Amino acid sequence: MYVAPRHQPQNQELLAELIHTNPLAAIVIHDGRGLDANHIPLLFDEDAGLLCGHVSVANELASLNKEVDTLALFQGPQSYISPSWCPSKLTNPEIVPTWNYAVVHVHGRLRVVHDEDWLFEHLEAMTLRQETSVGLSWKVSDAPPTYLNRMLKGIAGIEIRIERMTGKWKTTLMRPEENVAGVCAALRASGTDDASEMAELIHAWSTTNKANE
Structure with a gap:
């Protein structure tokens, strides 16, 4: 992925947060017949340097019998940016539309896991993470044991050992500062989650870059 220096995050914490x-994630592999992509929620274990998820055993990904190179793509907030949101357009027409976004690409080695203990621990960790994020407390153990055992037999684990991560914060730095304020205000007024998140990202990115000037 091409990343201009001005769009490169300065620390790994931003990538982890996204x-x-x-x-x-969109997980891409080359399986011998060509490129294949699957969309799978992944749990990031920063200490171990792993991304973990699971798929149905009916998914062809589950039949892999060796490690393969993979690319996992994570999409953060994204939004169209209109020149009309920039106050300086009134005196300087040299402003064009753009599209802002934040993404993380993770390169690594993927292996399929069929061990039930691994799967159970993974499901517990994944559930805890997501239930906490929505303020609830459902646990894997809340499901009837016979039903849970049946479900475990229908999935395979996915483990990606991370080799490198690349982030791109394509948040156009609009000068003068009144343009930053104008764009952020318009995004917040749109009322969508993506636009609001992009407004916060632009504001934070602009503040960080201003401090580094």
């Missing part, structure tokens, strides 16, 4: 907030 993954935790947007865990649904």
